[in-house]
Amino acid sequence: MAQYAPVHDPSYDISPVTNYVPPGGHEHSPYTQQTHTPNTQPHHQGLPSETQSLAASDGQNPNVEFHEVNPYWNTGVPPGPTHQRGWSDSTIATENISPAYQKAGVLRQGTDHPVKKTTAVFSDSGPWTLEIVTILIAFAAVASIMGVLARFNGHALPEWPYYITLNALIALLATVATATMSISLQNGLSQLKWIRFKEARVPLADMETFDEASRGTWGALKLLVTRRGGVLGSCGALIAIVALALSPFAQQIVTYQTRSVIVDGPGSASVNRALNYTGALPGTTSPTLYVPILPLKSAVYNGLFAENGRPGAALAFECQTGNCTWDAYETLGVCYECVDLTAFMSRYCAPDAADNDCGWQVPQGARLNNSLDVFSMTSLIPSADGNMPHSTIMKLIFMGTEAQDGLAGDLKPWAQQCSLSSCLQTLETAVVNGVLSENMTGSVINNTVVDLTSLPQDADMGSYVTGSNNSTYLLGKEAMLSMRGWFYTLFANGSAVRTSEDSNRTITDNTVVVNLTVGISSGVTLFDSDIVTAFYWNYYEYAEQDGIAMLMSDMATSMTVAFRSFLGAAPVNGRAISVESYVHVRWGFAVLPIVVVVGTAVFLAAAMYRTHRTNTKPWKSSALAMLFHGLDEDMRVQFGSSGSLSDKKRQARGVKVQLDESDDGNSISLRG
Structure with missing residues (x-):
């Protein structure tokens, strides 16, 4: 025992x-x-x-x-x-x-x-190896963050296995940098307490202050506020506090923005243009012996009555991404033109008309018979003897007694002429969110007058127009004659009459009688046809946009779509545009991670230099050093009389101690 x-x-x-x-x-x-x-x-x-x-x-x-x-x-x-x-x-x-x-x-x-x-x-061999290695790892982690961001800056989001994202990689590297830096910061702050007690007699409570500063942010904040660590200790505490923002700032460096990119590949974007149009069928009932094909008739009706604001919606196109664009290109189409004839109007009285019941007329032959004819439409179809340019398909003259800017019932006559002609159009086409839109930036019309009666039976009587690079576009003779013959019937002369109950009016199968209120016009109105009704409605309904010109434009566009959808059409390749997310680096946020790592390295180097200059043992945060070398006998007796731990802490604030070493170097203690 x-x-x-x-x-x-x-x-x-x-x-x-x-x-x-x-x-x-x-x-x-x-x-x-x-x-x-x-x-x-x-x-x-x-x-x-x-x-x-x-x-x-x-x-x-x-x-x-x-x-x-x-x-x-x-x-x-x-x-x-x-x-x-x-x-x-x-x-x-x-x-x-x-x-x-x-x-x-x-x-x-x-x-x-x-x-x-x-x-x-304690041995002095390699005491700072761990800190040097960890600060190098921190430098490598921050450098890796900057390298990764520089590599992907301006590029599309990387697609990595297992759905790993760029933010996840940055967060991992930032965590590694923070963790490795904390080792150098903690040990550097811990080493400062031995240097402080080695150099001077300081309050014993500073031992706990430095120890808390090396363990966490709250302790670092206390050391910074109390200023017990001197300049170097305060710098270390400040770096430890600022280091908390390293990871958030590292992730704030990168943002994700969107941009449009061109998608390469055949068929990614395509739309047709018409090099020629020859669609027609023989028809003995037509004065020209040709009738249009049904797609063209459908296009004319769509332009007249659809009123959807999208006359070109029927045009087929290819756009893989839903957003495409094309360079300007040329196509054969139909153009319209409207001119004001009001200045050329004159009074017209029928031979059997009373003196107070006269109407108006224009030199082209269109007229209003009397004041009851509030609106009229007169069609002029080119004849074979060449009374109009050969490219002209039809002319329409509109006249009325109530102007758009007048008052209901006030006589304010007006006249307007619109024409449809084959032409060469220069178009800018785009598809945005799957919706096609086209803008005509230029047009060329061949105004040559041709007398068809003077040409041989087998002569080429098509309507030609020359485009860029001397390319030639053709509207075939049969197609031209078919449209003229059909329009002669479809756009037959007609008028709109607003009459009282005792007025006499011949009612036909085509007559439309409506109680119409539109613009300044209202009351029971008799129309000779639906076509007259359509132009009358547009004239008063769309006064600010010139409703008649708008309707003529819709019809011309719809007919152009029919040209581009038949034989003689050729595809035009465009560019499909895709919206992609890409990496955008805000380098200003990179300042904090770099400054924190550099500051930690400078702080560590300063702590190492102070340790060497003061010949202080590199005990750092070792708990064994505290156990092996405690207070001397007098200090233990003095603190032994204190009661609770809080009493000892209060007493430690007023007691100043300093590290002391025995002559043989075997014993070191804190002496008062």
């Missing part, structure tokens, strides 16, 4: 040590304690173990061993109460080292008694 006996000798400042007494030396006492005086006799250090085993024999229990315990791990005793400020790498000189004890790490000094080999308290 082992027994432990504490030993205390007030003649020593640290802890007493008992000389070893060999068995049998003094049988009357279990152990003998000898008090040393300075430089009077050799001082023997203890055995390599943490206790000394002293064999004794008291005649009663010869097997009992007494162990003297050093409660503060001080294995050596200085030759007297002499202490030296600062730190020392010195060790006790050794002599007469036997090979056996050299192998066991044990020395003997002057005698055969084994003694423990004395070394430096």
